[in-house]
Amino acid sequence: MSKLLLKWDNFGYQNSEIRTALVFGINAENVIIVLQNDEVLALGTNQIYCLGTGVEGEVKELKRIENLCGQRIEGFEFTGVGCLFCLFAICESGSVFSWGGNGYGQLGLGTTGYTQVPTKILGCLEQKKVVQVACGGDHTLALTSEGEVYAFGRNANGELGLGTTDRHFLPQRVGGLLDGKIVTSVACQMDSSLALLRSGQICAWGSNLRGKLGLPSTSVQECSPCMVLGLEGVVIYKIVCGIRFTLALSDDGKIYSWGDNFRGYLGNGTTKIVKRPAIISQEMGRVKDIAATQNLSHPCAAINEKNHVYCWGSCNDQIVEKPMLTSFSSFDEVYVDASPPITYHRFQSKNTNYGRKMKGSVIERFQRAFDNPETTDFAFIVEGKKIHVHKNLLTVGSDVFKNLFLGNWKDSHQKELIVEDHSYDAFYAFLKYFYTDEIDHEIPPELVLDLYSVAHFYQVTDLLDECEKILKSGLSVQIAAAVYEKAILFGAKDLCEFCMKFCKEHLLEVLENFDSDDCKREFILEVYRRAANQKKN
Template identity: 45%
Template structure:
């Protein structure tokens, strides 16, 4: 298969994937209707899921018995068990065929779905949160305890911020705000709300998680009933159930307040957990992967360094219970995958020297944070840096370079590329990195960014990708973005991103579309 976006589950033992031709297939166990074939019969052969074919599915989310698919037009299909209305279809009737969620969500662009077995949260592009399903403990955050069979909007007005990410636990829910604050609600089992269980057993509206004052959280992930929060300074806080040491605090006792995990790792750039496992994992900016909890048949009470190179490998190696904690992706474009060999591998000494404070002789300050580098390496890898450091520029003899109008994460990835020859960045930031590579004339990095952008293009960002391609005179990116816009023209035109385009870009897009016969009767 040329393109793969799939998920598998611990109890389901199956997988779903999307091909480059926009067909969707599944195989494996099917007790809860996971394969969306209208029955509960397991399949050893790859079986087409007709209702999802041609929908340009970009992501799957599921629990043990409820399943969701998000399309590139940001609509959502649901199927599986529905005894509490957790599919959002207006009934409590199970369905084994993917069915589009209509009503209020039918008019919204969905960017994230998260679910437990019995309740579901949805985040839209305009930062609204909707919930539905079981509500016995207030886990829907609606101020009451009545189950809901259709999506109902939560009220976050009192928080003073907007929601950027959501997560479901078994009987509770969590939301991350743009302010870096966390809010939680539902049953306070194992102290998962970050509140003392003596003070509060449950909460039916979002309530701020205490113990994180003055800390800006950038990412939240949840396991079976524990939470991990990553701060903007690369630290990880954990709380909740700790029966196998999955909090990484050196004990197996539950914690009702966020506490730093044990150990000194340097800056951590990502964390992972899965709602079927008592395992936690993290990867540092030095690309070292740590795992803790119920791992390798042992209780690991503190983070343990592994031989893995990615977070995905941690969960893929769980004995008899391998899972994917996020959608897997391979190349979405038509370029052949190059086989790696020892002659093409980047020197290990060079990779490890990135960020070495003692040997660095230049510091880049981005958004008030420092990135240490080496002039010699930058001179060898980038013509602009060569001119800067060897020429008569004012920066030539300065050891500290102030970088404005760039984000820290993107500039960090930019410099790291010169040491590793690899790009480790999410698709939503690849466009900024592409522009940075264009400014510094790093053509090989531009090519890598193009691949990431192509993988991450969606209705919501297609217009901005097209606009940026014109600004940077990238004909390849412009043509790719145009073809995507043409295929989803109505949906793209209705996005906020399209409304922000200037009239010249809009005219260019429509003229190009007219030449392709888009407006013929």
């Protein structure tokens, strides 16, 4: 937990009781904390209702933020100038709540003017799972689990990327060059926007004064996404923005920078403007993470593969034009020491599975090795098709495979095994999980059910947990009975209760989809019994 919380002695809580926290304000005077029990509390000067408690003026003792309690908040994003802040809370479910300053509709609520309490963003995002929010000066970007970008707020320079300069108070999907592409992260300058594609390319739009977008155009603004040039052959892994500049980290650990540089933010040893992406000092070695904020008084920072932290730009009122080795051990320490101090959390959901891994990483090498007949030593045959694997890797991840390959199995010397109880697609996804540690969250629910069965048979508990999360997030009346049946079979009590609660809340829809299937009939009867017992009690 951030050292900033020591100012309040953690409010009497143990570190283990605080799940996450946000500290912000002119002098770090505002605090929001999320407890492990899902309570959300706040205190501070509360400028323009920025704490979301609905109370005007200073909040001197911890007060519940009623609308956020019980919402499983995973992280926060905020922006602010002076005492005017707008804030976003991202939930585990993918819902987003916003509150605070809203003069240009940047909260995405369909209104303007201050919003005193956290309010869920609806419109186009109501049925979407948001995995990241990025804030500009007066505009906002939201990235969904499908890799789509939605924008809202001020648009005087085309920063919403919608082809016009009309402002929008509700989320609007950004199309144009982004159509048909998957975006893995977004970032905002004060009045510009950037999106990182799964291909490792970057798109940018909005104000292009001083060439800060890195585009070939000499126009002062671009109202639709354009491809950033000068990075041909480079795969970008992460992007972050300052107020008028961008840093991009490549998958081989190099930092590229461009834009305004009046305080040395670009780390290239000068304060000159750079209109095209250029590599900054490589004395840091291979870099694994980068950081920046939109506060003019904050430094830029990077962590290399040896976990050394470097800073440059505006460092405690000094201009540092090249990366300087520091004694910090994390970005949180960097920004605790900055002025004003803040907690540094550029939130992005852990459920985002489409992001690229560092080139040459262990996981990427495993990914390339999966189902490669040239390097593997065993094959499963499912529905007449072969899936090639490494026996040693499977034995590490499953005791069932360990007994199969290293035990007294009479055919352990065989090179192939026919699998008859599972579909090819489910078994392929199951084996691929050993190599990637990921599941495609967009696979059909019927396939997830089969994958759930495979994971249970082979006793891969972490995959079971992932399947349960996907089944919960995508549960529908059409598959609720089948999910409930699996949950009963596997003793998954939490998933059973989730199915029951879901069907009680959607009972009319369940009845409309009722048929003669015995499983569904028994399930609906159980829903009725539970509902009747609750009324009696």
